[in-house]
Amino acid sequence: MQSPSVPTSDASTIQTPDALPTPTSDASTILAPDAFRAPEPDVSVILPCAGYATRFGAPYAKELHCLAPGVTVLDRSLEAAVELAKSGLTVRLVVVFRAHKLDTVGYLARYAETFQMVFVYQDESLDAGLDGAIRSALPLTRGPVALVLPDIVVDGVNSAGSLLAALRRTRAPGNSGWSVVAARERDPDTLRQMGALTLREPDAPPEGEGEGGDEVLTVGAAAEKPSDPAGFNGLWGMVAVAEEEAHRLPDVVRKGADSPLAGAAAVVVKEIVNYNTVAG
Numbered sequence: 001m002q003s004p005s006v007p008t009s010d011a012s013t014i015q016t017p018d019a020l021p022t023p024t025s026d027a028s029t030i031l032a033p034d035a036f037r038a039p040e041p042d043v044s045v046i047l048p049c050a051g052y053a054t055r056f057g058a059p060y061a062k063e064l065h066c067l068a069p070g071v072t073v074l075d076r077s078l079e080a081a082v083e084l085a086k087s088g089l090t091v092r093l094v095v096v097f098r099a100h101k102l103d104t105v106g107y108l109a110r111y112a113e114t115f116q117m118v119f120v121y122q123d124e125s126l127d128a129g130l131d132g133a134i135r136s137a138l139p140l141t142r143g144p145v146a147l148v149l150p151d152i153v154v155d156g157v158n159s160a161g162s163l164l165a166a167l168r169r170t171r172a173p174g175n176s177g178w179s180v181v182a183a184r185e186r187d188p189d190t191l192r193q194m195g196a197l198t199l200r201e202p203d204a205p206p207e208g209e210g211e212g213g214d215e216v217l218t219v220g221a222a223a224e225k226p227s228d229p230a231g232f233n234g235l236w237g238m239v240a241v242a243e244e245e246a247h248r249l250p251d252v253v254r255k256g257a258d259s260p261l262a263g264a265a266a267v268v269v270k271e272i273v274n275y276n277t278v279a280g
């Protein structure tokens with residue numbers, strides 16, 4: 001029997017690794033790893049959209065409720081965040097959602113050129129509520145952080161610029177690193193459903209208001225949805241915090257927690273509306 005034949009080849013035709021062609025490229029076309037990274041944001045905005053809105057009573061997400069042709073509650077809620085981007089800041093929008101909020105995720109596509117958007121599922125191991133939503137988002141934030149709720153609308157003169165004013169206040173000398181966009185409110189039922197504040201009223205009208213004509217007060221005390229709202233005279237609609245203090249942001253919305261908002265600057269707007277029902 002003949003042994004199997006072994007293919008042979010002229011050694012001159014065998015390409016050793018050193019002989020293999022080396023890809024060449026103009027150095028200017030080679031992309032460094034940094035070229036694939038999004039730019040670091042100047043500010044991060046947490047937008048919690050994972051709630052079930054049981055009180056809203058509609059077959060769609062409350063933030064998608066139409067207020068005018070082509071304008072939803074969500075659009076109005078984001079007006080102040082849009083103003084941040086218009087001012088020249090790079091804004092990272094960290095959206096927290098669950099599977100039942102895919103309509104909201106799709107709707108946000110209209111803001112793809114306005115914000116650097118990041119989406120994250122709410123981590124159910126943290127907490128089922130707003131506290132857990134914030135904690136799910138915090139690892140994705142960079143820079144100072146703002147909390148914007150998708151069903152809360154701030155209204156009045158300078159309301160669009162109120163969040164920018166609040167962020168600037170977090171860096172003001174002597175500030176605690178915290179600031180809120182707030183409105184005066186005395187109705188006890190409303191205060192029981194919101195983040196209630198004790199706003200320290202000045203003894204005399206301020207001579208020079210905040211930037212852009214904003215009225216700026218100081219928060220004396222704060223509580224999340226207090227069962228007894230006696231002593232509270234306002235509520236917050238948005239929160240801004242310096243990066244080094246942002247880890248305490250969940251305490252702002254945790255009922256019974258020691259709120260870090262005491263001593264915060266409060267940029268006052270005319271009205272804050274909570275759209276937790278179709279009537280608003």
